[in-house]
Amino acid sequence: MAKLPRIVSSLEGTGLERRREIEQERRWKATKTPFYKVLMEMKPEWYLISLGVLGNPLKQRVNDTRRLRSRMFKAFMKQDVAFYDKEENNIGALTSMLALDAKNVNEIISKIVGDITGVISTCISGFVITFVYSWILSLIIIGCVPFLAIGAAYQSKIDMSFEDETKKASIQTGELASEAIKTIRTVASLTKQDYFEKKYDKTGLRPHKLAQRKAYLGSIGFALNQGMTMYVYAAAFYASVRLMISGIAKAKYAAFSAFELLERQPSIDPSLESIEPTSVQGEVSCEKVAFRYPARPDVHIFNGDFDFMGLAGKTIALVGASGCGKSTIIALLERWYDSLEGSVRLDEQNVQSYSLSNLRSHMSLVGQEPILFDLSIAENIRFGVPNNAKITEDDIIKVCTAANIHRFISSLPKGYDTRVGDKGSQLSGGQKQRIAIARALLRNPRVLLLDEATSALDSESEKFVQAAIDNVIQSGGRTTITIAHRLSTIQNADLICVIDQGRVVEQGTHWELLKLDGLYNTLVREQSLNIN
Numbered sequence: 001m002a003k004l005p006r007i008v009s010s011l012e013g014t015g016l017e018r019r020r021e022i023e024q025e026r027r028w029k030a031t032k033t034p035f036y037k038v039l040m041e042m043k044p045e046w047y048l049i050s051l052g053v054l055g056n057p058l059k060q061r062v063n064d065t066r067r068l069r070s071r072m073f074k075a076f077m078k079q080d081v082a083f084y085d086k087e088e089n090n091i092g093a094l095t096s097m098l099a100l101d102a103k104n105v106n107e108i109i110s111k112i113v114g115d116i117t118g119v120i121s122t123c124i125s126g127f128v129i130t131f132v133y134s135w136i137l138s139l140i141i142i143g144c145v146p147f148l149a150i151g152a153a154y155q156s157k158i159d160m161s162f163e164d165e166t167k168k169a170s171i172q173t174g175e176l177a178s179e180a181i182k183t184i185r186t187v188a189s190l191t192k193q194d195y196f197e198k199k200y201d202k203t204g205l206r207p208h209k210l211a212q213r214k215a216y217l218g219s220i221g222f223a224l225n226q227g228m229t230m231y232v233y234a235a236a237f238y239a240s241v242r243l244m245i246s247g248i249a250k251a252k253y254a255a256f257s258a259f260e261l262l263e264r265q266p267s268i269d270p271s272l273e274s275i276e277p278t279s280v281q282g283e284v285s286c287e288k289v290a291f292r293y294p295a296r297p298d299v300h301i302f303n304g305d306f307d308f309m310g311l312a313g314k315t316i317a318l319v320g321a322s323g324c325g326k327s328t329i330i331a332l333l334e335r336w337y338d339s340l341e342g343s344v345r346l347d348e349q350n351v352q353s354y355s356l357s358n359l360r361s362h363m364s365l366v367g368q369e370p371i372l373f374d375l376s377i378a379e380n381i382r383f384g385v386p387n388n389a390k391i392t393e394d395d396i397i398k399v400c401t402a403a404n405i406h407r408f409i410s411s412l413p414k415g416y417d418t419r420v421g422d423k424g425s426q427l428s429g430g431q432k433q434r435i436a437i438a439r440a441l442l443r444n445p446r447v448l449l450l451d452e453a454t455s456a457l458d459s460e461s462e463k464f465v466q467a468a469i470d471n472v473i474q475s476g477g478r479t480t481i482t483i484a485h486r487l488s489t490i491q492n493a494d495l496i497c498v499i500d501q502g503r504v505v506e507q508g509t510h511w512e513l514l515k516l517d518g519l520y521n522t523l524v525r526e527q528s529l530n531i532n
């Protein structure tokens with residue numbers, strides 16, 4: 001489009017140039033976009049509305065009100081005489097239509113269209129932002145929208161209802177004034193001025209009354225609309241302040257607990273440096289131990305009378321009624337908890353004088369529930385040793401043979417590379433337990449802790465696992481502390497300690513304890529009866 005003025009100015013001045021100019025203009029018009037044509041051929045109102053949507057600069061250039069008035073006037077001129085005979089098309093009505101309607105249409109274009117666009121875009125962006133920041137607040141505000149709508153609808157209904165009536169009344173007044181002024185000579189000669197004056201006063205009264213009523217009712221509508229807006233603001237502010245307070249409170253508590261955790265010094269600190277012997281004999285003992293679990297400080301597990309000695313390389317079985325504290329001894333040896341009084345020792349050294357990782361590296365625990373990870377069998381077995389430890393395939397096969405599981409693993413299509421699934425779900429309980437035993441053995445511990453390793457298994461699996469445990473115990477070379485409910489499984493232990501009321505009440509071999517005819521004998525008899 002910018003080409004045209006340039007071409008026109010360069011050819012200006014000569015007839016030839018003028019013809020070229022006309023020709024250029026004709027061609028340019030012919031190639032105008034369909035959009036432009038559509039726009040030009042539209043009814044004036046739509047044209048102006050679209051200009052309003054397109055924006056202010058364009059709208060001002062075309063001077064919409066003037067054009068609309070001019071088109072309306074042309075339309076008046078086109079009408080037949082019968083049109084002017086109609087009562088509603090009197091001169092006052094038509095002139096005020098020219099004056100007011102064109103102005104109103106312009107207002108619609110510039111104000112209402114702009115307002116609607118503004119409201120819609122504000123609504124959309126507002127809801128997107130509030131939903132992103134707080135969906136609860138958004139829902140509360142959406143819940144308030146009907147109240148806003150009621151307020152706005154009431155005000156607009158009042159405004160609209162008066163609009164028509166006021167307009168009609170104003171037209172009547174204008175009509176009367178125009179009639180009187182046009183016929184002033186006749187009116188004056190008949191001295192009928194007071195007739196028109198009274199009539200004008202009377203006619204003028206109605207718009208005045210309407211304006212008064214509109215003012216009263218309109219103020220109610222305005223108050224309702226504004227009131228609703230304010231109440232909705234208040235509700236939204238209240239809700240957002242409450243949400244902020246609860247958010248701040250949550251953040252405060254979260255920060256407190258995070259700092260509390262960061263500042264908490266564990267009573268058993270894994271980072272403390274202490275002695276780190278590379279090897280130990282494996283003698284374990286307890287002396288005058290007193291202990292209560294921190295979570296249950298009223299219940300004394302050991303009362304300062306608990307003494308126990310497990311010589312290096314021996315198998316020591318701990319027996320006693322359920323809840324007497326057998327597993328607690330393992331917990332104290334592993335230093336999951338510290339005794340409140342007395343001492344728990346490994347090789348004459350209090351367990352507290354070892355660094356935590358060194359102490360635990362001398363021990364291996366096989367518990368009731370074997371825990372395997374979603375890795376291959378070989379990886380699960382290696383999991384027990386540090387990453388940098390040199391472990392050969394032969395080492396793994398050796399511990400698996402000792403744990404009575406090598407034959408089973410070799411029978412699998414992928415052998416040691418078979419994945420065990422989530423928590424070892426692709427293996428039976430007995431298979432998992434034997435892999436756990438192999439993992440414990442690979443650590444080559446001086447102290448092996450077996451806490452009811454067979455109690456969660458069915459009798460068939462138990463046989464296999466028990467055979468593995470017997471095998472491991474017979475191979476010797478380590479201290480084994482075993483806890484078993486089934487007394488038949490610990491008969492061959494070097495020492496059996498019977499625990500009751502927080503003390504070792506009997507100790508000796510199976511036969512020595514049977515001869516003693518004490519608590520151990522009672523437990524054995526009870527189990528024999530159960531079996532029978």
Ligand SMILES: Nc1ncnc2c1ncn2[C@@H]1O[C@H](COP(=O)(O)OP(=O)(O)OP(=O)(O)O)[C@@H](O)[C@H]1O
Binds near residue numbers: 294301323326328
């Ligand atoms: N973490 C703990 N917090 C509080 N109390 C505990 C905790 N662990 C165990 N207890 C309680 O300490 C007592 C001794 O538990 P422990 O597990 O040592 O007994 P147990 O002789 O091994 O029993 P079982 O033969 O049934 O396994 C029980 O009364 C038990 O409820």
